Amino acid sequence: MPDTVPRDHGSDETKTKTENAEENGNVTWSGSWVAERLGVQLVGGDELRELLGLALRRNPKRAHLLVSNVLGKHVPQRPSVVHGAGVALGERVRDLLGDAVERTVILGYAETATGLGHSVADGVADAPYLHSTRRPVPGVASAGGFEESHSHATSHLLLPERPDLLAGDGPLVLVDDEFSTGNTVLNTIRALHARYPRRWYVIVALVDMRSDADQGRLAEFAQEIGARVDLVAMASGTVILPEGVLARGQELVAEHDSAPGEAAGVPAPTAGGDIVRVPLGWPAGLPDGGRHGFTPAHRARLEAAVPGMAAELARHLGDARRVLVLGFEELMYAPLRFALELERSVPGIEVRYSTTTRSPVLAVDDPGYAIRSRLVFPAHDTAAFPAGEAAGGGDRYAYNVAGGGFDAVVAVVDSPADSPELRAPGGLLARLAAHVPRVLLAVVPSYLPALPHVPAFPHVPDRQESPMLPDPLRGPAFSSYAAEDVGWLLQDLSDVELEAPTEEREEAIQSGGAHYAESLPVEYQPSPEYQELFRSALGASAARIARAVGTVTETVLAEHPQRYADPASPEATHALPVLVSLARAGTPVGVLMRRWAQHRHGLDLPHYAISIVRGRGIDTNAIRWLAAHHNPADIVFVDGWTGKGAITRELADALAEFGDFHPEIAVLADPGGCVRTYGTREDFLIPSACLNSTVSGLISRTVLRADLVGPHDFHGAKHYRELAGADVSGFFLDTVAARFDDVADAVDTEAKELLATDRAPTWEGWAAVERISEEYGIHDVNLVKPGVGETTRVLLRRVPWKILAKRGAGADLDHVRLLAEQRGVPVEEVDGLPYTCVGLIHPRYTRGATGADGTAVATP
CATH class of the missing domain: 3.40.50.2020 (Rossmann fold)
Structure with missing residues (x-):
């Protein structure tokens, strides 16, 4: 095994050849190979030899390289x-x-x-x-x-x-x-x-x-x-160099560098280790390092946050006991602090730290040489350079990693380096996984100063993000979804008291005293009867939902044929459709679409969730983050269903200043005729609409309030961890996904038919809402909530006046009837309704009226 660490740094099971030699009193200095062949002399005694080894540069300007044993760059060190x-x-x-x-x-x-x-x-x-x-x-x-x-x-x-x-x-x-x-x-x-x-x-x-x-x-x-x-x-x-050392050094490099890629001493790759992405929870606004300055206050914030981030890394390390934390070029300090905390806090773990580098150095598998092995991989942050590949490209290196006896590597990179090149077959992660059983990827958001002269970040090749924007939040730290299911472009407001009684919220909203997104309703706790109704409804409609999921996903993929036709091609990873669901109703649909693409086509579609607020627009910081990390042309916005189309119009208006984004939404159900990409236009029960957070990853609806969301913050949301016992989010996804194969043939037929038809929006629903608003004397379309999903929301979150139900509607309305009964809300059957049902909120709401269960209802 090549010696890859300084002396006295191995456990009994993982000691290197040099470490065992030292224990027997036979110490080989890691500069002797160069000293003997070049005649280089290191003058300074044993202390200097403990600090430094020698290697040969692959550089025409200087022959030798002083390799520090305490710097944490080329040699893994405690x-x-x-x-x-x-x-x-x-x-x-x-x-x-x-x-x-x-x-x-x-x-x-x-x-x-x-x-x-x-x-x-x-x-x-x-x-x-x-x-x-x-x-x-x-x-x-x-x-x-x-x-x-x-x-x-x-x-x-x-x-x-x-x-x-x-x-x-x-x-x-x-x-x-x-x-x-x-x-x-x-x-x-x-x-x-x-x-x-x-x-x-x-x-x-x-x-x-x-x-x-x-x-x-x-x-x-x-x-x-x-x-x-x-x-x-x-x-x-000092170093004493003989005459002609540069020429002789180049000769030695040519002689021993027969393999331009990996060094000869690198062990044969294994079948490949696991690669797991770990959400760090990096504090918002905290610089990733000193590129733009790092103050004592920043240091205090980092020190307060490091234990939690290191604990998350430790959780994913499992039973790994010899661990390397590998930093990335200039990003050295944050990885060092993670490594230091792991070393301090995890019993029985042996931690080493080093970083990747641009420096090309000869690797020689000899105990008397400081660089025993070399992993070579293409630069993966080239897009961070305005001139692209010419400025930032070329090979990069990780030294003394292969053969080091590590059973896990934590690769820490900044967000511009979290690129398709990083994950490519020949990229850093693949190189590491070929030699180490477990590879963890941790991404630190690259800080950008909030200066007046910083551009507004349209999509540009540098892929740098908006000021102070962190990585997406991921489960299980935020939401009960798996980390790979969705990245939430939100800030966590779980510790903030945001809930208000329903009647107070309604009065404040209707009076203009508050916007609905400034507070949250108290989370509805379903009765056992209602929970059973949800489960039976899901069992009855799972195949119908799976069919709609498949149809909308196939439609999306068909509209990007050149982008995914050859998943094996190098371009496929970064040219796939990128699903961006509108939190939170769209998020279960986005997860299901991602699962369909993976199950049927082996495609790993990126999926994020962002906030959009009626009357306030979309989260522009989230849009800028997306533009900095993906091609806007690949973004596909996803929602659960359409009602009258208000959010569809809101999205189109909000994206007007971001010209490269396609301002349309793909939905599971489009009963209002508001979009052109959908799974069905029938208004049927989607069981994920029956509940709130407990079917949406335990995440609240999104919050936008000036005292909580600053100009450079994502919108907020809460993670209701305390409701984990009632969570059916995974159950819902698994139940629907289990029917994918059953509906595959029907989906193929239906998707082809849809693609061949005119799918232009008819806006039939909007016209119906305007008619209902006038007919019932409401005169405000925002208080008319059409469709099964929107009606359910009215009953769960707002103060309803009455429910209009299409005459003869069957089991799709069982849960609506139950909720209406519990709240003392009348259900009126009507003819000629384009939706299965419509929920009405009366504009003249006054506090004090209650329904059969004691909760507020509207009174005319």
């Missing part, structure tokens, strides 16, 4: 060692600065030292942190930039959210993994000093590797700019 090294340096800086620490700013270097700089800031404790980046961010002004001459990727940008962050006169602390020639750091100071002059600079590095010739440059430089410049390092030494 997270407490990685974090502790940075914190210890930060504490030394704090002691050096004294009272000046209160005015200090800390700057780290991408990509290697971003996590180290964060850790140094932890040790300093009271200073904001910023790291350079190689990722341009459209709309964010640069506060400076510099070149790293020996690097394979040279351009660094400084993109602070606060333009004045670097403008103070307090000390500036610059953090890098090593200080060798000093060119990069001194060039940075020179450029910043010309723009933001100050009196004190502190350079921090794990190792000070300056040559004798470079030792005097620091004092000369300080004199040149007229400022104090100090250096703080864990250890010091």
Whole structure:
């Protein structure tokens, strides 16, 4: 097994060859292979050799690479060692600065030292942190930039959210993994000093590797700019390079790099491990790192949230005991904190931490070489670069992972890197799964400053999201649905008291004192009789629902033939229809459509749920998130049914400013003739309309209230975890899905017939609602709720006046009649109704009237 970790870091079952050799007193330095073949000398004693190994760069500018054993980049290391090294340096800086620490700013270097700089800031404790980046961010002004001459990727940008962050006169602390020639750091100071002059600079590095010739440059430089410049390092030494080392290094690379992909020492891939996506619950508005600045307040928020996120990771790790947390290029600190918390809080677990990198390094399976194995995969965040592949493309690497004895890897990426390339057959997840039994994917939302010059995020190739938008919420942390069933583009308001008595809500809504989306009705608790009615109705209608699900799904897929005809093609993953259900009535339908596509075609359709509020429009932040992560042309909005078509019109109006989205809805039932993509136009009982949250993943209707939903927040909703004992969401889905095969032939026939007919909306329902509104003296179409689903909602959530039922309607109205009886609401049978039933809310509602069960009813 290749040695992939520093010494003393293996359990009895997973010790590497080097670890066992060390126990026997036969220690092999991980730089000896390069030293012997190149004549490179590392001068600095045993302390330096413990910190550093040597490898060969695949880079024409420099032959050797100093490989740190405590940085957490190339060599998997205990997270407490990685974090502790940075914190210890930060504490030394704090002691050096004294009272000046209160005015200090800390700057780290991408990509290697971003996590180290964060850790140094932890040790300093009271200073904001910023790291350079190689990722341009459209709309964010640069506060400076510099070149790293020996690097394979040279351009660094400084993109602070606060333009004045670097403008103070307090000390500036610059953090890098090593200080060798000093060119990069001194060039940075020179450029910043010309723009933001100050009196004190502190350079921090794990190792000070300056040559004798470079030792005097620091004092000369300080004199040149007229400022104090100090250096703080864990250890010091130097590297002595012989003549011709660059040419000889290139020869060695050519000689040993016979395989341009994986290194020769990589073990043969296994059949492939499990890949599981873990919802982190990253706090809204918390930066993912220091690309735009990270303050002590941000640090406090992260520290408060890390235990919960790590606990979620631990839950998905199961019985894994040797775990690697693998960060992503510049995203080093958040993964490090996850790893540190796992190490601290999970008994019996052995945790290591490292990150992927852009740096091309030769891998040699030898105990005397620092890079024992190499996994190669294509860049998966190229869309985050405005210039696309040319700017951000190429291969990326994960070193010393394969063969490391890990039984689980937690891959942590930011949201722009959560891409089709990540999940492609040759992508990072597949590479990891070929060598590790279990792979967890955790996505941290990429923070974008809320600055006036940041664009409004139409669909652009960079796929960056709106300011401060988190990952979608997923079950079981939010909703009882499985994580893969749906991602909720909502914020969790479960801890907020939002319920109000039905009569108070109705009076406030009708008087104009409040909007219906500003509060929630008390969740209806069905009686045993009503629950039994639901189950019997579901048993009777499951095949009918399955047929409608199949028909609407096949219609959607048929309208995207070029996008899914070849699921095996590389393009298929990111060109599939993306289902976006309107929470919450549309969400069970979206889940069922996703299951149909998977069951019948093997397609894994993405599915999200978003909020739309009558009179207030759609959640524009959710739309921007979708535009940043998917092609709007692939978005298909999904709802349960249509009533009079108000939401259909609301959606069309709301999407007018987002020109690339198709403003139509696919529904299970369209009795109002309002849409062109539907499963049926019959008005029949959809049992998911019979209940509230307990058939919709335990999620409330959505909430939009100014004191709870800010300009950069998703709309809100509650997760009623306390109702888990009454939850039938999974039962509903499984019962319908069990009938898919039974209705497959009928669906094929019906879908073909529908596609060949004129499906243009007739708006027949809207005309009927206007007629009923006038005939019954209501004069407000919003108080006329047509269809079985809408009538049920009236009885469960509002204060009903009466129910109109189509004469002769049968079992589809059993639950309506039961609810009406319980609430003392009259049911009036009428002729000529285009719907099975219509619920009426009287506009002249006054509080105080009650029905047979004591709940409020409307009085004329």
